[in-house]
Amino acid sequence: MMQAGPLVVAASGGVDSMTLAVIAHRRSNPPPTICHAISPAVPIDATARVRRYAQREGWHLRCIDAGEMNDARYLANPVNRCYFCKTNLYAAIAPIAAPIAKGAIIVSGANLDDLDDFRPGLGAAAEAGARHPWIECEIDKKTVRAIAADLGLDDLADLPASPCLSSRIETGIAIDPRTLLAVNDCERLAREATGAAIVRCRIRREEVVIEIDADTLAALSPAQRESCVSAVTERLHSTIGLSRRGRLAPYQMGSAFVAGGSSAEVQGRSAAPPPDRSA
CATH class of the missing domain: 3.30.70.2210 (Alpha-Beta Plaits)
Incomplete structure (x- = not known):
């Protein structure tokens, strides 16, 4: 994938996307564009981490407003809230990816373990044509941490998970x-x-x-x-x-x-929103 076309990495600031961004920058030609969404939903430490790495590694960093705070569907905080978050995120990244080159690939840090969880955002990624290198290579969170450690990225290898x-x-x-x-x-x-x-x-x-x-x-x-x-x-x-x-x-x-329902109920719900309820 590193040689398949220019990459645009969606970097949240967590170990998965940050390790992916480091590898992509060091191994891809041309170098990737790293996109990071700044939002009240993103932990302040995560944004600071992205900026530090961008300066240290020499990334071409684009900080964006994904616009989810203007989406009433997201603000309503339904069970598939993440679908609307990622829909807005990839819609904001698309205009950045398009001028880079035909065939630019948007990639995320989703890992193999995410397939065992309720991840509505993966549906939004599929609709946007985004790809997930860790999943495609069957790499789980534990292995991502090991890769980060092998690269000398100890701060990432030991970084506790911190979702939005x-x-x-x-x-x-x-x-x-x-x-x-x-x-x-x-x-x-x-x-x-x-x-x-x-x-x-x-x-x-x-x-x-x-x-x-x-x-x-x-x-x-x-x-x-x-x-x-x-x-x-x-x-x-x-x-x-x-x-x-x-x-x-x-x-x-x-x-x-x-809290509002059993985990079994949550796991059974669709990742994508029913069309008649999304307005």
């Missing part, structure tokens, strides 16, 4: 840019208060759940737990007026997503 901030909002609660910025800030506060590597500030209908990795949670004293919860709930109240009880819990992947 909209994933912290329980399905069905409307997405608001101010809330996402507050969530980003609260996760920073929780990391500072606990030293946890994995932090999720989940906004639910009745409460705020601060999830951290189980080992760190078990080591916290009652006073540390109370301090962390107070810092987060007070910040949410002072910045966006959100007053809900808070609690700490062990990290559970996708827990905000499945």
